[in-house]
Amino acid sequence: MASKPIVKTLPIFNPIYYLAWASDVRDAFEDRGWTSYLIAPTPALASMPSTPPGSSGTAANTNPPTTPPPQLDPAIVSKARAFLRAAIPYEYKHGLETFTTAGEIWTALEQCYASTSREDELRLKAQLMDLRKSKSHSIDEHIQRFSAVLSSILAQQAPERRLDNADINSYFLRSLENANIPDEDWKGFITFLGKSWLTATKEQLYSDARTYYNAHIQPHLTDDTSNDSKVLAIRNNNGPPSNRLDANRFNNSRNGNGPSHNLNIWCDYHRRPGNHSTSECRAKLSDPEYLQFKQQQLSYDYESLLEAYPTTPPSDQSDTRIFSSNCIA
Numbered sequence: 067m068a069s070k071p072i073v074k075t076l077p078i079f080n081p082i083y084y085l086a087w088a089s090d091v092r093d094a095f096e097d098r099g100w101t102s103y104l105i106a107p108t109p110a111l112a113s114m115p116s117t118p119p120g121s122s123g124t125a126a127n128t129n130p131p132t133t134p135p136p137q138l139d140p141a142i143v144s145k146a147r148a149f150l151r152a153a154i155p156y157e158y159k160h161g162l163e164t165f166t167t168a169g170e171i172w173t174a175l176e177q178c179y180a181s182t183s184r185e186d187e188l189r190l191k192a193q194l195m196d197l198r199k200s201k202s203h204s205i206d207e208h209i210q211r212f213s214a215v216l217s218s219i220l221a222q223q224a225p226e227r228r229l230d231n232a233d234i235n236s237y238f239l240r241s242l243e244n245a246n247i248p249d250e251d252w253k254g255f256i257t258f259l260g261k262s263w264l265t266a267t268k269e270q271l272y273s274d275a276r277t278y279y280n281a282h283i284q285p286h287l288t289d290d291t292s293n294d295s296k297v298l299a300i301r302n303n304n305g306p307p308s309n310r311l312d313a314n315r316f317n318n319s320r321n322g323n324g325p326s327h328n329l330n331i332w333c334d335y336h337r338r339p340g341n342h343s344t345s346e347c348r349a350k351l352s353d354p355e356y357l358q359f360k361q362q363q364l365s366y367d368y369e370s371l372l373e374a375y376p377t378t379p380p381s382d383q384s385d386t387r388i389f390s391s392n393c394i395a
Contacts, residue, residue, distance in 0.1 A: 071098045076153035082186065083221040084179040091150070091172075103138060103146040106169035143167055187222035190215055194237050199245040199252075205279040209272050212238055216268075235263045235271050242275065250283050 073094040079087055095101050146168040154162070154171075165171045194215050199208040216237075220228060239259075242252040255278045263271055334344040335353075342348075350356045 073097050076149065079154045079158055079175075081158070081179050082218060084175075085224060086221050088176070091153070094149075095146070095168075100142060100146050100149075100168075103142060103168050104172045106167065106173040147171065184222070187219055187227075190219045190222065194219060195240070197237075197241045199242055199247065199250075201247045201250075205276055208241070209275070212241060231267055232264050234268045235266060238268065238271060238275075239263060249287055252283075254278075254282065 071094075076094055077087055077090050092101070092104070095104055143166075147166070150168045150171055151159070151162070154175075162171050162174060165174065194212075197212060197215060199205075203211070216229075216234060223229070239256060243256060245252060255275065258278060259266075259271075259274060266274075331341065331343050332339050333342060333347050335347045335350045335356075344350075
């Protein structure tokens with residue numbers, strides 16, 4: 067009694083991964099005992115004379131014996147054809163309607179896409195050689211980009227042409243070393259590895275790259291939003307807010323209504339929307355750079371006031387009040 071097949075359906079045909087798909091189809095047909103049904107039928111060989119012209123009929127037969135094709139079950143021929151066609155999407159079925167056997171369909175796909183896979187392999191391999199890490203991408207994002215192109219290449223390659231670990235690792239190191247990104251010195255990573263990359267797997271190399279990036283590169287990257295920019299943003303935001311949300315909050319504060327609970331108010335110090343504006347932010351009061359800036363601003367106001375009132379006597383209480391109010395503000 068024949069055992070039930072393990073593979074119920076074939077994977078959907080994808081020309082990008084033709085070689086991998088073809089390998090799965092062979093395994094599925096072998097699982098069902100249908101391997102012979104993937105062989106396209108050939109016309110019967112014409113009868114050949116057993117002896118060359120002009121020789122006697124007693125000469126030995128020099129033609130090797132031919133092996134007759136296996137006898138195919140007509141019912142399985144139809145099942146094999148339907149089994150294979152079900153895995154091919156409609157956009158790739160054009161031209162396959164006239165084929166009556168799975169072997170004919172299989173041969174047509176091989177002639178059409180086997181050579182295309184080789185062309186795609188060369189194109190993707192050149193793309194992998196030119197791949198560089200971008201400044202806007204972290205090391206994890208770069209590894210994802212590299213792995214996507216690499217997977218496409220490996221899917222197009224036959225086993226005898228497949229890239230080994232040393233080839234893959236050399237392409238990956240090349241993508242880092244030739245990036246030429248300011249503040250990202252990957253040449254030290256090559257020295258850090260030594261010759262271990264020749265025998266390491268790509269997963270091990272990815273892990274070493276993450277470790278090197280987090281320990282030697284990321285801590286030295288410049289932050290676009292520094293504390294100085296926050297202080298300047300606060301200084302430029304001392305006047306009434308310009309947008310509608312901050313204007314409403316400004317008016318509520320002037321009218322004594324207290325702060326609102328709107329979570330979309332922009333704070334220049336935190337560089338994100340929240341439930342308070344820049345003028346109501348309390349975190350800035352704990353920032354040493356902000357306090358230093360305010361102290362410098364008070365000194366500047368004091369010097370400006372002295373220039374404005376050079377002959378003011380100390381006993382003039384009205385001017386003293388003006389001086390005090392300016393300093394407190």
